[in-house]
Amino acid sequence: WVARMIMAGYEYTGKRPFKHVYFTGIVRDKLGRKMSKSLGNSPDPLDLIARYSADGVRMGMMLAAPAGNDILFDEALCLQGRNFCNKIWNAFRLVNGWEASDKVERPAAAAQASAWFDARLRTAAANQADLFSKFRLSEALMDIFLLFRDDFSGWYLEAIKPAAGQPLDAATYSDVLRFFDHLLHLLHPFMPFITEELWQNLAERTEGESLMCSAGTIAAPEEGDEATIKCFADVQQIVQNIRGIRAAKQISPREPLSVAVGGELPVQRFADIVCKMANVTIATNATEAADATSHFMVGTTEYRVNLEGNVDTEAELAKAQAEIERLKKFLEGIEKKLSNERFVSHAPEAVVAMERKKQADATTKIQLLEETVAKLTNR
Numbered sequence: 001w002v003a004r005m006i007m008a009g010y011e012y013t014g015k016r017p018f019k020h021v022y023f024t025g026i027v028r029d030k031l032g033r034k035m036s037k038s039l040g041n042s043p044d045p046l047d048l049i050a051r052y053s054a055d056g057v058r059m060g061m062m063l064a065a066p067a068g069n070d071i072l073f074d075e076a077l078c079l080q081g082r083n084f085c086n087k088i089w090n091a092f093r094l095v096n097g098w099e100a101s102d103k104v105e106r107p108a109a110a111a112q113a114s115a116w117f118d119a120r121l122r123t124a125a126a127n128q129a130d131l132f133s134k135f136r137l138s139e140a141l142m143d144i145f146l147l148f149r150d151d152f153s154g155w156y157l158e159a160i161k162p163a164a165g166q167p168l169d170a171a172t173y174s175d176v177l178r179f180f181d182h183l184l185h186l187l188h189p190f191m192p193f194i195t196e197e198l199w200q201n202l203a204e205r206t207e208g209e210s211l212m213c214s215a216g217t218i219a220a221p222e223e224g225d226e227a228t229i230k231c232f233a234d235v236q237q238i239v240q241n242i243r244g245i246r247a248a249k250q251i252s253p254r255e256p257l258s259v260a261v262g263g264e265l266p267v268q269r270f271a272d273i274v275c276k277m278a279n280v281t282i283a284t285n286a287t288e289a290a291d292a293t294s295h296f297m298v299g300t301t302e303y304r305v306n307l308e309g310n311v312d313t314e315a316e317l318a319k320a321q322a323e324i325e326r327l328k329k330f331l332e333g334i335e336k337k338l339s340n341e342r343f344v345s346h347a348p349e350a351v352v353a354m355e356r357k358k359q360a361d362a363t364t365k366i367q368l369l370e371e372t373v374a375k376l377t378n379r
Contacts, residue, residue: 018342022135025070032072039146048078052228055083055191059141060189066138066245084145085194088187091153093178098162113159116270117175118234119225120151121182123216128186129275134254144186152183155236159273176204234298235270241280241296245305249294253279260286260293262302280305293375297361302368317373324369331362 002021009017022247027035035042043108048057052075057274059081124147160176180202188195188211199211237276246253261284265271271282286304292303334355337343344352 015045022073022079027071030074035073041272043075048148052078052082052192053085055085055193056083058289059084059145059191059238062138062141064138066136081191085148085191087149087153088191088198091148092202095176096201098176099167101167102168102170104167104169106169107160107169107272107276109276110160110169112270112273113156114172115155115176116228117151117179119222119228119233122221123225123229125186126180126221141190143191144183148183148187148195150181157278159277171234182216183219185218186210188212204228208277210356230268232270235267235274236275236300237269238303239278241303242280242305245294245296245307249307251307256280258306260304260306262286262304265276266299266301290346293372295372297364300335317377319328320373324366324373325363327362327366327369329340331359331366334359334362 005017009015029035029041031041033039033041034312037216052060057078060072060075060078063075063077063080101144124143127143127197128140129139131143156179157176160168160172160360181199184195184199184202192212196211199205200212242257242259243253245251246255251257257278257280259278259280259282261282263285265284267274274280275282277342294307296303296305309344338352338355
């Protein structure tokens with residue numbers, strides 16, 4: 001039929017009717033069988049919409065449809081789509097429930113968070129345009145899905161969230177509404193119904209105005225955006241490590257902790273976000289650590305979380321000793337491999353370099369743990 005349309009175009013108009021042709025794959029069930037009435041494995045679309053919403057089903061179909069491949073349909077993806085709709089709706093309810101005040105001074109953490117998300121949004125919009133130009137629609141959906149779920153809802157909104165019952169400063173609230181508007185524009189091709197509904201309620205609209213016809217232009221990426229995004233990725237690792245330590249030691253998130261940094265703080269531009277989201281104070285260029293500390297590394301920087309008064313000494317001592325034994329066995333295997341001249345001379349350079357890095361990392365971790373054991377033993 002494509003060939004016939006092309007020939008008809010030349011015959012009746014003398015012009016090529018279209019430049020690109022997008023072929024979709026065959027829809028199959030999660031077992032890989034072609035959907036058909038005889039097999040009874042083809043769900044009723046109206047039933048799916050009733051259970052998961054139209055946008056949820058659209059998202060499920062798009063996630064299952066990578067360009068050039070057959071569509072392996074699974075209702076679990078529609079459920080994921082419905083849950084994402086709930087995520088969008090709940091984010092809107094949160095933002096819509098905040099009050100803005102010109103009398104509230106803008107917190108440093110909020111300003112830092114807005115600067116980061118501005119860079120993240122510009123980069124994501126450029127990536128969306130590139131993916132659309134290549135008809136990689138499933139990847140484009142996944143990219144904007146992660147942008148909204150993780151970066152906007154999981155990090156940005158938490159970083160700017162005011163204290164309970166307190167208003168948000170006007171500048172940050174303006175940023176939130178602008179970001180939400182841009183995100184709805186990016187999501188609209190995939191989820192037109194919920195995005196239109198929320199866009200209509202995000203601000204005053206004129207009669208007949210629609211998100212479908214709104215330009216929603218996002219600025220092009222700026223120099224320094226990639227560096228900003230990379231720096232914030234380290235912030236996320238730091239916060240996640242501190243939260244992981246809290247969870248492992250059963251320390252409440254409301255309990256303030258102090259963190260000593262072995263040198264300058266590489267993420268100084270986002271220091272207030274780290275302090276707010278991890279509920280810590282930070283001391284840089286620290287040479288001495290408290291007896292009860294937990295260590296972690298982000299990049300080449302060491303962080304020591306002071307757990308004084310919040311730790312079971314005997315349990316921590318046993319855990320540290322067990323980890324030392326595990327790491328020593330692991331290190332023994334690495335060193336045995338690196339002492340093998342045949343392996344070193346014949347293996348690819350990248351493989352050997354990776355093994356040497358594992359050796360160095362394990363040695364550093366063992367050293368830190370042995371210091372911890374010594375301090376716990378001498379308490």
